[in-house]
Amino acid sequence: xxxxxxxxxxxxxxxxxxxxxxxxxxxxxxxxxxFLAVGMGGSNLAADLxxxxxxxxxxxxxxxxxxxxxxxxxxxxxxxSHSGNTEEVIDAYNEAGKRNFKRMAIGAGGxxxxxxxxxxxxxxxxxxxxxxxxxxxxFSFLALLKAIGDEKLLEASSLLAKTLKPADSEENGKKxxxxxxxxxxxxxxxxxxxxxxYVWKVIFNETAKIPAFANVFPELNHNEMTxxxxxxxxxxxxxxxxxxxxxxxxxxxxxxxRATVTIKLMSGKRFKVEKxxxxxxxxxxxxxxxxxxxxxxxxxxxxxxxxxxxxxxxVEDFKKLxx
Numbered sequence: 001x002x003x004x005x006x007x008x009x010x011x012x013x014x015x016x017x018x019x020x021x022x023x024x025x026x027x028x029x030x031x032x033x034x035f036l037a038v039g040m041g042g043s044n045l046a047a048d049l050x051x052x053x054x055x056x057x058x059x060x061x062x063x064x065x066x067x068x069x070x071x072x073x074x075x076x077x078x079x080x081s082h083s084g085n086t087e088e089v090i091d092a093y094n095e096a097g098k099r100n101f102k103r104m105a106i107g108a109g110g111x112x113x114x115x116x117x118x119x120x121x122x123x124x125x126x127x128x129x130x131x132x133x134x135x136x137x138x139f140s141f142l143a144l145l146k147a148i149g150d151e152k153l154l155e156a157s158s159l160l161a162k163t164l165k166p167a168d169s170e171e172n173g174k175k176x177x178x179x180x181x182x183x184x185x186x187x188x189x190x191x192x193x194x195x196x197x198y199v200w201k202v203i204f205n206e207t208a209k210i211p212a213f214a215n216v217f218p219e220l221n222h223n224e225m226t227x228x229x230x231x232x233x234x235x236x237x238x239x240x241x242x243x244x245x246x247x248x249x250x251x252x253x254x255x256x257x258r259a260t261v262t263i264k265l266m267s268g269k270r271f272k273v274e275k276x277x278x279x280x281x282x283x284x285x286x287x288x289x290x291x292x293x294x295x296x297x298x299x300x301x302x303x304x305x306x307x308x309x310x311x312x313x314x315v316e317d318f319k320k321l322x323x
Contacts, residue, residue: 008309015161016161022146022154024104038092043086048195052192076102077104083108084107085110093115108136126143172296188216192248199291201213208309217262228271230269250283276293
């Protein structure tokens, strides 16, 4: 299938996105220290990754219509929509204008950038592409770094154009996909890597067309974990779960111990358990190596299940139904 080949090539060439040099159009020179990233789906995953790499940065994430009721005047509203036509983001753009908040648009085109051009609002436009938002995460990540003014991290990220080797992850992705076939993935990570576990979940949902869930340590040890202490009638509900643990050497030692003990407990109950170690020469490289592995895993799961990995037909059908 043509679409199948397209997303495969997009994953293989993921590194190429980092060669892009984002520029702000209609830049008024004003800079901020507080941000609100507004967006839905794959268009707003980058903000969660920035929060991993910049824990000192005051950047909130909004996945809804409008804007939070309370919003400081010195917070820049970043409107993120790959297509530029996401209705929640357009709604938030208009709300920001009504409430006189400073705003910046990010996307590939569509109504959002048309409005930004008309209103002389600062915006960043992705290079022309037909990449699905979840796979265009390199573009959205770089754009967000430019928007917040982090030139240092932007420069470090540009190195990924040479250091990322997606092809090296495909065999591991195939192997992981084979092990996950017939199971519902549950992805666990440290709280600091919460955004990364969520990206894995989204990729499984949209590419492999399967349910997937994510949670973080230490919170999961205080509630969710007890849901897997099954017996009798609850056993069939749990038998189809497979746990993926994202292991980061930079995690706090007590988090690492919690993960180790949780793996032991889950293995003892004969759950399928997979451990994915984050690898790379820098924190940003570790994140994107992991994301590429998630993409290949979901892609090969889609092939195993005989589903088309590129499109998201249920999302498109839903949009038509709500008008």
